[in-house]
Amino acid sequence: MTPAPDRALFQYLLRQADSPLxxxxxxxxxxxxxxALEEDIALTNVGLDLxxxxxxxxxxASEVEARMSGNARDEDALAFRRDAGEFRNLxxxxxxxxxxxxxxxxxxxxxHAQWLLLSQLARSSDARVAAIAAKALKEVxxxxxxxxxxxxxxxxxxxxxxxRMQRALDALWMYGxxxxxxxxxxxxxxxxxxxPDAAALRAPWLARIEAVLADATxxxxxxxxxxxxxxxxxxxxxLGHLLSExxxxxxxxxxxxx
Amino acid sequence: MSTPGEWPLWEIFxxxxxxxxxxxVGSLHAVDAAMAMQxxxxxxxxxxxxxxxxxxxxxxxxxxxxxxxxxxxxxxxxKIYRHPTFFPMPDEVKHL
Numbered sequence: 001m002t003p004a005p006d007r008a009l010f011q012y013l014l015r016q017a018d019s020p021l022x023x024x025x026x027x028x029x030x031x032x033x034x035x036a037l038e039e040d041i042a043l044t045n046v047g048l049d050l051x052x053x054x055x056x057x058x059x060x061a062s063e064v065e066a067r068m069s070g071n072a073r074d075e076d077a078l079a080f081r082r083d084a085g086e087f088r089n090l091x092x093x094x095x096x097x098x099x100x101x102x103x104x105x106x107x108x109x110x111x112h113a114q115w116l117l118l119s120q121l122a123r124s125s126d127a128r129v130a131a132i133a134a135k136a137l138k139e140v141x142x143x144x145x146x147x148x149x150x151x152x153x154x155x156x157x158x159x160x161x162x163x164r165m166q167r168a169l170d171a172l173w174m175y176g177x178x179x180x181x182x183x184x185x186x187x188x189x190x191x192x193x194x195x196p197d198a199a200a201l202r203a204p205w206l207a208r209i210e211a212v213l214a215d216a217t218x219x220x221x222x223x224x225x226x227x228x229x230x231x232x233x234x235x236x237x238x239l240g241h242l243l244s245e246x247x248x249x250x251x252x253x254x255x256x257x258x
Numbered sequence: 259m260s261t262p263g264e265w266p267l268w269e270i271f272x273x274x275x276x277x278x279x280x281x282x283v284g285s286l287h288a289v290d291a292a293m294a295m296q297x298x299x300x301x302x303x304x305x306x307x308x309x310x311x312x313x314x315x316x317x318x319x320x321x322x323x324x325x326x327x328x329x330x331x332x333x334x335x336x337k338i339y340r341h342p343t344f345f346p347m348p349d350e351v352k353h354l
């Protein structure tokens with residue numbers, strides 16, 4: 001078995017890092033605006049978990065880049081000094097918070113995809129990848145439980161909450177499947193036993209999603225068109241705005257310390 | 259959904275890593291026990307505080323009245339024989 005070229009590994013690690021980073025940034029927009037104090041704390045805790053996961057992936061990506069070029073960017077440079085076209089996150093996570101239904105549905109679709117992916121990555125032939133995935137998996141297991149709970153509460157709640165949840169689900173559905181679209185980068189890592197074949201995770205993902213939607217009395221959208229592009233740096237208009245806020249400090253005051 | 263003000267109040271008890279008993283740590287709002295448990299996890303145990311959580315509806319707790327303090331507690335203090343301070347305790351016996 002030949003080891004995957006570092007270039008593919010580096011790209012793959014950026015993909016693993018960017019989605020939790022961007023979603024963490026979205027979730028932190030809720031700080032002080034949550035529907036209840038307890039939920040405000042809980043949701044932003046999830047954001048903090050995701051930020052921690054992003055940092056672990058970035059740290060490893062940085063080491064791989066050093067191995068590759070000898071000129072590695074550190075975590076901060078990777079997070080704060082890349083432009084939108086260089087980000088590799090799923091389109092799903094950059095979508096705006098919208099109302100709470102949008103935030104919960106986005107989280108729900110992401111959490112289940114993450115859980116399935118991480119549970120496979122925890123058995124990676126790359127010990128570092130396996131260790132990061134195993135640590136993140138514990139947190140994501142809780143995120144899944146929380147998201148399922150909210151989807152059911154709001155979907156099977158009042159007429160108004162049901163209507164909003166269905167609307168959010170219909171709006172975000174086309175972004176849900178991007179996690180299972182594979183390309184050359186995936187193929188290289190699958191060949192080396194580092195990553196699982198993500199395409200094979202789509203069926204179990206759908207099964208888990210559909211089971212929760214049934215409990216929530218929500219209708220699974222029938223159109224399975226998948227909007228893709230995030231993996232290649234082609235993003236929706238929302239990412240640039242998000243980055244302008246997230247990266248402002250490092251862009252305006254590079255290497256600022258306090 | 260109802261507003262947070264209408265969510266019932268819950269009292270949260272956490273057993274810490276080395277603690278033997280659950281201790282009251284505070285309260286929070288939640289619509290049911292499952293949500294109270296999740297909220298307790300997020301509000302009170304994110305810094306490794308606990309290994310076990312109890313949640314109890316605040317309305318299910320019956321508290322003694324401050325007015326009854328003398329009747330309930332004052333007699334205890336003047337009966338010195340009720341305080342086992344005369345016995346040497348072996349060091350091996352913990353948690354007394």
